[in-house]
Amino acid sequence: xxxxxxxxxxxxxxxxxxxxxxxxxxxxxxxxxxxxxxxxxxxxxxxxxxxxxxxxxxxxxxxxxxxxxxxxxxxxxxxxxxxxxxxxxxxxxxxxxxxxxxxxxxxxxxxxxxxxxxxx
Amino acid sequence: xxxxxxxxxxxxxxxxxxxxxxxxxxxxxxxxxxxxxxxxxxxxxxxxxxxxxxxxxxxxxxxxxxxxxxxxxxxxxxxxxxxxxxxxxxxxxxxxxxxxxxxxxxx
Numbered sequence: 525x526x527x528x529x530x531x532x533x534x535x536x537x538x539x540x541x542x543x544x545x546x547x548x549x550x551x552x553x554x555x556x557x558x559x560x561x562x563x564x565x566x567x568x569x570x571x572x573x574x575x576x577x578x579x580x581x582x583x584x585x586x587x588x589x590x591x592x593x594x595x596x597x598x599x600x601x602x603x604x605x606x607x608x609x610x611x612x613x614x615x616x617x618x619x620x621x622x623x624x625x626x627x628x629x630x631x632x633x634x635x636x637x638x639x640x641x642x643x644x
Numbered sequence: 645x646x647x648x649x650x651x652x653x654x655x656x657x658x659x660x661x662x663x664x665x666x667x668x669x670x671x672x673x674x675x676x677x678x679x680x681x682x683x684x685x686x687x688x689x690x691x692x693x694x695x696x697x698x699x700x701x702x703x704x705x706x707x708x709x710x711x712x713x714x715x716x717x718x719x720x721x722x723x724x725x726x727x728x729x730x731x732x733x734x735x736x737x738x739x740x741x742x743x744x745x746x747x748x749x750x751x
Contacts, residue, residue: 569742584739628694629735634687
């Protein structure tokens, strides 16, 4: 059974860089895409970006200038970098596996989430 | 971006009730719609994909339907473990966007 384990710094100052990594256990990076989603406290969910095993990426236009999603197939990991953070970036950040075909697309395995707080 | 308008924002119900939650897409998304359940302090879990397909392991009291740009999640015979927040997500075009969520509370 595939599991995602994520980690990264939880407390940042404004203008610093957020860096999170998600390791995939019990499965291959192939045949799926790998996503980052965030959820501000008490609010809804926002897709940040995704990457496939070939390194093809998609990024949210609202964050595109600050965000990088990458993959390391040798380590079975994928990562999120978000530059120049502000208090508005404070949220729970989730990594997730996406399953996509011609007929369906959904995120079926999620990490436990990392709480990131941006405060001076 | 495609906007997903979810309603109601909260609903109070009793065990055994039927609950319906609706999402309306700002443009056509065919059947590219997913429903998730999220419990406090936990990550979301997929319930329904492709608007009406039940994810493996999800009880059959959950069902999804579609009519144009309107999508409905129905929970029949509400159980204690169903009290949670539910989100819809369109996966028709990136960035994938979510509804604001519906909290199902105990009456």
